[in-house]
Amino acid sequence: MKITEVRLGKISVPLRVPFKTALRSVDSVEDVVVEIHTDTGHTGYGEAPPTGAITGDTTGAIIGAIQDHIAKSIIGMDVDDFEDVLQKVQKCVVKNSSAKAAVDIALWDLYGQLYKIPVYKLMGGARKNIVTDITISVNDPETMAADAINAIQRGYDCLKIKVGVNPKLDIDRLAAVRKAVGDDVCIRIDANTAWEPKEAVRILNGMQEKGLQIELVEQPVKAHDLEGLKYVTENSYVPVLADESVFSPEDAVKIMQMRAADLVNIKLMKCGGLYNALKIVSAAEVYGVECMLGCMLEAKISVNAAVELACAKKIITKIDLDGPVLCSEDPIIGGAVFNEKNITVSDEPGLGIKGIEPGKIQYL
Ligand SMILES: C[C@H](N)C(=O)N[C@@H](CCC(=O)O)C(=O)O
Numbered sequence: 623m624k625i626t627e628v629r630l631g632k633i634s635v636p637l638r639v640p641f642k643t644a645l646r647s648v649d650s651v652e653d654v655v656v657e658i659h660t661d662t663g664h665t666g667y668g669e670a671p672p673t674g675a676i677t678g679d680t681t682g683a684i685i686g687a688i689q690d691h692i693a694k695s696i697i698g699m700d701v702d703d704f705e706d707v708l709q710k711v712q713k714c715v716v717k718n719s720s721a722k723a724a725v726d727i728a729l730w731d732l733y734g735q736l737y738k739i740p741v742y743k744l745m746g747g748a749r750k751n752i753v754t755d756i757t758i759s760v761n762d763p764e765t766m767a768a769d770a771i772n773a774i775q776r777g778y779d780c781l782k783i784k785v786g787v788n789p790k791l792d793i794d795r796l797a798a799v800r801k802a803v804g805d806d807v808c809i810r811i812d813a814n815t816a817w818e819p820k821e822a823v824r825i826l827n828g829m830q831e832k833g834l835q836i837e838l839v840e841q842p843v844k845a846h847d848l849e850g851l852k853y854v855t856e857n858s859y860v861p862v863l864a865d866e867s868v869f870s871p872e873d874a875v876k877i878m879q880m881r882a883a884d885l886v887n888i889k890l891m892k893c894g895g896l897y898n899a900l901k902i903v904s905a906a907e908v909y910g911v912e913c914m915l916g917c918m919l920e921a922k923i924s925v926n927a928a929v930e931l932a933c934a935k936k937i938i939t940k941i942d943l944d945g946p947v948l949c950s951e952d953p954i955i956g957g958a959v960f961n962e963k964n965i966t967v968s969d970e971p972g973l974g975i976k977g978i979e980p981g982k983i984q985y986l
Pocket residue numbers: 643646673676757782812814840865916917918919942943944945
């Protein structure tokens with residue numbers, strides 16, 4: 623199965639409501655789609671969003687990295703030389719983790735098709751069903767309480783609440799949400815790097831002293847501030863999950879060795895795809911650190927790949943794969959079934975993606 627062409631396109635999917643975090647505010651998912659074609663007539667699908675505020679990757683940079691470096695390096699290679707092709711993707715250009723992830727995902731899709739096995743079974747095959755949380759954007763406390771009730775009415779029982787814009791409001795935000803949804807709903811929060819370490823401890827312990835039952839906090843402090851992250855981990859009542867601080871497997875090992883966080887959030891767009899995500903999973907298994915499988919604002923091709931990984935590995939105990947359910951439509955045919963919080967992985971070979979709705983992709 624030789625790679626003959628790497629074709630790129632763009633999709634744009636409106637969100638149900640604007641997505642607002644401490645780092646950015648957007649109204650739509652804008653993704654680069656990758657199709658890898660082979661001499662056997664197979665197509666592998668991949669996808670990457672331009673999450674510049676987190677990864678530094680813009681649409682133009684994703685396209686440029688794939689066209690100028692990655693595609694040139696892998697065209698002509700045989701998918702059956704899988705390790706060689708995957709390593710070529712990682713090594714042919716530095717950084718550019720989203721571009722690498724998009725191509726890596728398409729290659730796993732092809733490798734699964736080659737051996738007629740779903741990707742989650744290739745990687746471990748732990749389970750077929752997972753349950754995701756849903757994200758509530760940061761707003762004023764009343765709006766967030768209303769959005770939380772709406773999410774509960776849609777059937778979600780775990781909410782990921784964004785905080786960190788005007789931190790003075792954060793305890794009031796969580797108090798309003800907890801009051802609105804009651805005690806049985808799981809609430810996790812994500813500060814997206816917004817707080818200083820001492821401020822984080824004050825806010826988090828203030829929340830727990832009010833009985834708000836926060837399950838975990840994601841990335842309370844700046845990405846590079848590992849000492850600050852460790853300070854929060856050691857001094858707050860709320861377990862800490864590292865997100866923006868963990869891109870590569872090396873980052874994950876460092877955080878685990880320092881005990882700078884209690885958990886890590888694996889995202890394919892940060893680590894460059896499934897090849898490196900599996901290394902983070904192995905490190906987590908060795909250190910006994912549970913993982914979240916998360917996503918950026920992405921449509922279903924790349925989130926589908928994350929579903930495959932989450933269904934393969936039991937050390938992944940927290941799921942934040944709500945990209946597709948935040949969208950107002952799903953232009954992707956095939957793959958995992960997203961029925962609100964319940965996600966069922968596809969049993970088709972590879973990723974099970976059949977294509978993109980006609981007219982929804984703009985080829986380059
Ligand atoms: C979409 C997901 N629930 C999420 O919040 N992901 C990121 C932010 C993604 C983005 O800005 O596109 C996170 O910080 O966990």
